[in-house]
Amino acid sequence: MSLIANLPSVDSEMRKRTLLAIGSFLLPLLVWCLVSYVPFIWHPKVEVTDPGGVDYFQVGMLVDKSQFEDETAFTREERLPPPAGKPANPIYLPAPHEVAKAFYTGFAKQPVQKDAPWLHESLWHSIQIIFWGFLISSLIGVPLGILAGTYSTFARLSEPFIEYFRYLPAPAFGALAVAILGIYDGPKIAIIVIGTLFQQVLIIANTTRKLEATIIEAARTLGTRGVKLLTKVVVPGILPDLYRDQRILLGWAWTYLIVAELIGTSSGITFYITQQARYQHFDNVYAAIMIIGIIGFGTDLILGRLSRSLFPWDRTQDRR
Amino acid sequence: MNPNTLPSYLDQSEPVKARFDKINQRETILEVRDLGKRFRTPQGEVEALRGINFSVRRREFVCVIGPSGCGKSTLIRILAGLENHSSGDVLLDDKPVKGPGQDRGMVFQGYSLFPWLTVKQNVMFGPKIKGHGKDEAERDARTWLELVGLEKFADAYPHQLSGGMRQRVAIARALVNQPRILLMDEPFGALDAQTRSKMQSHLIDIWKNIDITVLFITHDLDEAIYLADRILVLKAHPGEVQEVIEVPVPRPRSPGQFNTPEFLATKARLEQLIHPAPASEPEDEQAAQPQMIRFTNVADNVE
Ligand SMILES: Nc1ncnc2c1ncn2[C@@H]1O[C@H](COP(=O)(O)OP(=O)(O)OP(=O)(O)O)[C@@H](O)[C@H]1O
Ligand SMILES: [Mg+2]
Numbered sequence: 243m244s245l246i247a248n249l250p251s252v253d254s255e256m257r258k259r260t261l262l263a264i265g266s267f268l269l270p271l272l273v274w275c276l277v278s279y280v281p282f283i284w285h286p287k288v289e290v291t292d293p294g295g296v297d298y299f300q301v302g303m304l305v306d307k308s309q310f311e312d313e314t315a316f317t318r319e320e321r322l323p324p325p326a327g328k329p330a331n332p333i334y335l336p337a338p339h340e341v342a343k344a345f346y347t348g349f350a351k352q353p354v355q356k357d358a359p360w361l362h363e364s365l366w367h368s369i370q371i372i373f374w375g376f377l378i379s380s381l382i383g384v385p386l387g388i389l390a391g392t393y394s395t396f397a398r399l400s401e402p403f404i405e406y407f408r409y410l411p412a413p414a415f416g417a418l419a420v421a422i423l424g425i426y427d428g429p430k431i432a433i434i435v436i437g438t439l440f441q442q443v444l445i446i447a448n449t450t451r452k453l454e455a456t457i458i459e460a461a462r463t464l465g466t467r468g469v470k471l472l473t474k475v476v477v478p479g480i481l482p483d484l485y486r487d488q489r490i491l492l493g494w495a496w497t498y499l500i501v502a503e504l505i506g507t508s509s510g511i512t513f514y515i516t517q518q519a520r521y522q523h524f525d526n527v528y529a530a531i532m533i534i535g536i537i538g539f540g541t542d543l544i545l546g547r548l549s550r551s552l553f554p555w556d557r558t559q560d561r562r
Numbered sequence: 563m564n565p566n567t568l569p570s571y572l573d574q575s576e577p578v579k580a581r582f583d584k585i586n587q588r589e590t591i592l593e594v595r596d597l598g599k600r601f602r603t604p605q606g607e608v609e610a611l612r613g614i615n616f617s618v619r620r621r622e623f624v625c626v627i628g629p630s631g632c633g634k635s636t637l638i639r640i641l642a643g644l645e646n647h648s649s650g651d652v653l654l655d656d657k658p659v660k661g662p663g664q665d666r667g668m669v670f671q672g673y674s675l676f677p678w679l680t681v682k683q684n685v686m687f688g689p690k691i692k693g694h695g696k697d698e699a700e701r702d703a704r705t706w707l708e709l710v711g712l713e714k715f716a717d718a719y720p721h722q723l724s725g726g727m728r729q730r731v732a733i734a735r736a737l738v739n740q741p742r743i744l745l746m747d748e749p750f751g752a753l754d755a756q757t758r759s760k761m762q763s764h765l766i767d768i769w770k771n772i773d774i775t776v777l778f779i780t781h782d783l784d785e786a787i788y789l790a791d792r793i794l795v796l797k798a799h800p801g802e803v804q805e806v807i808e809v810p811v812p813r814p815r816s817p818g819q820f821n822t823p824e825f826l827a828t829k830a831r832l833e834q835l836i837h838p839a840p841a842s843e844p845e846d847e848q849a850a851q852p853q854m855i856r857f858t859n860v861a862d863n864v865e
Binding site (some may be wrong): 459 | 642643644662667673675676677679691719720732735739
C-alpha cells in the first residue's frame, strides 16, 4: 500500500520498540548483576577462603556474616590465626556467569550424577507432553467452543457443566489419572488436557460470540445457511482471535506441566529441576527454569510473527 | 424561501405524472400487508411496527424516512428475513417471505464486508454459495466491480478501502446475486457529506442501468427526496405509515435540483411530518436532557 511517505517514522518507531523490548530484559539482568557482583548491596554470607584458627571452617564454606564476625573476634581473643573470607550471596542465588556456565554444561557435559537425564533430554520429554496434551485438548475444545459460541442451545447444554468442572483443580485428578492411565506419560498428558480443555471451550465460545452480528446477517442475506454459515463465515471470521486464544492457552498448558510431571514417575524438566535442587546445584535449577521461559516465550514470538502472514487482514495486529 | 409561495408537494408536472402512471402499470415486486412487530423485552412488550401497508413496483426507488427509533431498521430487517414479524404478510412476487434469501439483497449501514476476504472474494461470496464455479463467480465479480468502479481494488482487503469504497463493494456484493429488490438501511449514514453525495449519484446511475428495485432507508430528508420516486414516512411509538409521498421532482435528478420549488415543497412537507411542533416531543427525550456540570474554571469561558 501507499504507506511509503510514513516509512521513516514507522521504521524509527519499530527501532524504538525493539530497543524497549531489549531493555525490558536487560533491566532485570542488570539488577541481578548488581546484586551478584557488587559486594555491599546484599551479600549476607561470607565464603571462607582460609579457615585460620576456626576448627570447623572449611575452604569454600558459606557462613552467615555475623557468625563469621563472632568467630573472628573469638580467634583474636584466643590469639589464633584469624579466618579469611569474602562476602558472598546465599547458595540459592548464583551469579549470572555461573548460570550461563550451567546452561552450557547442561547441554554439553554428562550430568554429575549417574543416570540423571541431560538437560535437553528432560526438556524434549516435557515438550512432547505439552504437545500431546495441547493437541488433544484443542481437538476437543476448539470445535466444542465454536459450537457453543454459535448455537445458544448447545451453549446452554454444555457450558454450566464446563463452568463447574473448570473449578476442579486439574492436579486433584492426578491419583485418578495414574490409576487409569498408568504411571508414565498418560496421566501427565491427561492433567494438561484437564487443565486446558475446560477453559478452552469457554474462551473460544466467548470469542465466537464476539463475532460481529452484521457479518453473519450479511452472509445470511447472501444465501448462506446451516453448516456453510459455520464453515464459511464463523470460522474464518474468528480465526485470528482463535489463534490468539490458542497462544494464550498454550502458555497455560506450560503452567500445568510442572504439576503434571510430578505425577506418577517424575520426569521431564521438573524432574531435572528437583534433582538438581536436591544436590544444591542451583545454577542448574536456574538454567532449567530459564530455558522453560525461553522456549515458551520463543514459541509465542514465532507464533505471533506467523499470525501476521497468516492473517493479513487482521487489524488488531497493527495496534501492538 | 417563504413556504407560502411554494407550490403544493402534491402538484405534479406532466412528465412526473406520466412517470408515476407508468410505474403504477408495472408489476408489484414487494407487497407489505398490515405488518406488525412486537418485541418481547424484560421491560415488557415493545410495539415497533403496527399496521404497515405499502407496495413497491418493479424498478421503483422507494425511500423510508422517519424519526430515530420509529422502526425503519426493524421493517427492513423483516423484509430481508432477518427478523420475524408478529402479524401481517410480506409478499415478494406474491410469495410470502420466509427467512433471508438471495432474491433480496441487503446493504447495511455498518461495514458488513467479510474482512478476511479480498474485495473480489467478497463479491464472489454469493455466487459461490449459490454453487457457481470459481471461474463463473470470478467473472461475475469482475463485472460488478467494474460497475461500481472498483476493479482496480479487486485484490485489496476491506480495511484498506475508504468508507465509500466499502459501501460500493457491499452494493456490488448484493447485486451480483441479481436480487429482485435491493434493501438498503442507511447505507451512506456513516459517510462524510461529499462522499455521500457522490454515492447518491452513483447509486442512481446503477439503478438506471440495471433491472433493480430499491428500498432505501434514510433519515436525511434531502437524500430521500433526491433519490426516491416515493417516500414512505413513518412515525414512532408505534411505527406506523404516516404518509406515502410521490416525489414531484422530475427525473433525471441532479444536485442542482435541491433548490427547485418542488424539492423545497416536498422537504417542507417532510419536515412538517417528522419534526412537528416541539411541544409534542416525547417525554422521555426531554427527561433525557442532561444536567450540565461545570468541569472547567468558572472564569474560563468559551462563549
Ligand atoms: N431486538 C430488539 N429488542 C427489543 N426492542 C427492539 C429491538 N430492535 C428494535 N427494538 C425497538 O424497536 C424500535 C424501533 O427500532 P429500530 O432500530 O427499527 O428504529 P430505527 O427507525 O431504525 O432507528 P434509527 O433511525 O435510530 O436507526 C425501537 O423502539 C427499539 O427500541
Ligand atoms: Mg436503524
